[in-house]
Amino acid sequence: MTELSGWGRYPRHPSDVLSPPSPSAVPPLMTSHTGLVARGNGRAYGDAAIGEQVTLVTRRLDRIRAFDPSTGRIRVEAGLLLADLLDVMVPKGFFPPVVPGTKFVTVGGMIASDVHGKNHHRDGGFGDHVESLTLASPDGGIATCSSTENGDLFRATIGGMGLTGTILEATFRMRPVETGWMRQQTIVATDLDKALDALRASGEATYSVAWIDCLAKGRSLGRSLIFAAEHATRRDLEALQPAADAFPSARSGRLSVPLDLPAFALNRLSVGAFNEMYFRAGAMKAGYPFLVHWNPYFFPLDGIGDWNRIYGRRGFLQYQCVIPTAQAGPALSRILERIAQRGLASFLAVLKQMGPSQGDLSFPMEGFTLALDLPVSDAAFPLLDELDRTVVEAGGRLYLAKDARQSPATFEAGYSGLPRFRDLRRAIGATGRISSRLSARLGI
Amino acid sequence: MNAPRTLLLVGGTSDIGRATALCYAQAGWRVLLAARRDDEARRNADDIAARTGADVAVLHLDILETSGFEALVDGLPQLPDTVVCVVGELGDQQRGQKDLAHATQILRTNFEGPALLLGVFAERFAARGSGTLVGVSSVAGDRGRGSNYLYGAAKAGFTAFLSGLRNRLAPAGLRVVTVKPGFVRTQMTAGMKLPPVLTAEAEEVGRAIFTAAEKGSSDVVYVRPVWRPVMMIIGSIPERIFKRLRL
Incomplete structure (x- = not known):
């Protein structure tokens, strides 16, 4: 057991911490544990990335799997740090489509929180730029999701706070920039x-x-x-x-x-x-x-x-x-x-x-x-x-x-998509199995 | 412009292997990542290629399948310019004390496999008249300790092998470099409490290997120089005292 907190250092909760070395190591953990949630670099402020019992740290899933400079399309593992992505890509003349207020977040965390940047009014959130992702689902399988494949799961996973499964990889496009x-x-x-x-x-x-x-x-x-x-x-x-x-x-x-x-x-x-x-x-x-x-x-x-x-x-x-x-x-x-x-x-x-x-x-x-x-x-x-x-x-x-x-x-009043989200969690067997301190507190 | 030089990195799924290969790729080298687990090697190869634009390929190699080494080396599309072997397995000392199969695996993985493989390359390099061999050994091989002497003994053997090879090949102008990283924060040491001053990051080891092999002239490299006096002191403790220390 380790005491975990978010970036705000409040609240603090004990949790077991697992740190799988690769995406293929994640699916077995989804069925061998319960009360778990993924955690990237721990920059959510509160209790979103603290598992009720087990916290699955994705930081070792940090590889870039493909990059095509002619289109800007990039496929990365979920634990890649935005800071790392920027270090590699800006000198090549590419910038992420959306960045939040800190670069010390993982790509998986950016999707799970559907982070917004200073360009949300024009370009939407990071989730709007994700072309597809793979997800380790609660049943131990791997689901590929995009707006056209497993669309419901895709829309629930974007902004879904890790509560539909563990994001393993994502594909999105970088935007070309002429200077840094x-x-x-x-x-x-x-x-x-x-x-x-x-x-x-x-x-x-x-x-x-x-x-x-x-x-x-x-x-x-x-x-x-x-x-x-x-x-x-x-x-x-x-x-x-x-x-x-x-x-x-x-x-x-x-x-x-x-x-x-x-x-x-x-x-x-x-x-x-x-x-x-x-x-x-x-x-x-x-x-x-x-x-x-x-x-x-x-x-x-x-x-x-x-x-x-x-x-x-x-x-x-x-x-x-x-x-x-x-x-x-x-x-x-x-x-x-x-x-x-x-x-x-x-x-x-x-x-x-x-x-x-x-x-x-x-x-x-x-x-x-x-x-x-x-x-x-x-x-x-x-x-x-x-x-x-x-x-x-x-x-x-x-x-x-x-x-x-x-x-x-307060939460229920604000989020009209909550009933749909809960239904989907039930349908995929996530309810009660994938849970964070946040989901337990808010009854998600 | 010269054609890019080629690195063969043996142990391509380890953290040190990944970091070392990345350094070479950033310097414009072509990289061949050899490892037992193909999917994991592929992850690192993709990553290095995406970051650097370098040509990175994967080669299936099991360090314990020593009988296949010569065929494997002769089957390479071209003989590499540099071979770096970072293979290592700490193993479980206490288990190895009772379980001979485990002890054998520790000895073979850390000594027999790496030594025989570099030995095959040494022959080819000597025939060609050029090439650099780098072996990642360990400070654990500088003096046997109760807590890890199976690993330490294998590394001591590897260190001696590299020293002998260097002695033999130096007159022909071929380089053999021994790297002793000290503690490194990697998958192998995850969860251990390590003293920060003595502990290097994998990236630091990768840079040290690249610098020593391609730019420097050192034969035996301690990644963090503080290890050299530390090991000198450890080495100079009289055996009658050393044997009573819990190390």
């Missing part, structure tokens, strides 16, 4: 409405994201910096930074947080100062385009190793909801108001526009998503329960890959 640089433009929004407008207006941009200053109140509630970006072309590079290498190395010096910071380091004052500094630095750059390396643009926090430790020993909660477009303004401002009032500081508040998704349990829906962090404290839980009510009333839902504490009622 991003041409970024920063827009300043002085309140929430302006931020939502700016995100809508930047819908033309391939990538866009807003960073909200959570501590701003009153008329400044929701003041944000919006970062819109494109993959820079060779012409952009010549115009903006002619001397630069088209594919600069990703190996930047990694700063790491060596120890748990004491919780008092994260009080209202220190976070307020941080946010103020961040906002001013960003605003100074507003207005004109500039080039930024893909690594800090997509993965700013990966530059700080083990940043989850800044929240101290009790760990932290990440709260990510999505609100349908029509309700987004009022619901998000209510949420931000409550956060600002309570002063339960958040380092991060990220706002993004989303489009629809296809998986039964995929998180994205047309609307806006807000993500923020709170250190675990006795006051945090009732506050989030209160925010849940706002989300449910607005027809929204919470992201399972981030969740550690929502109630089954």
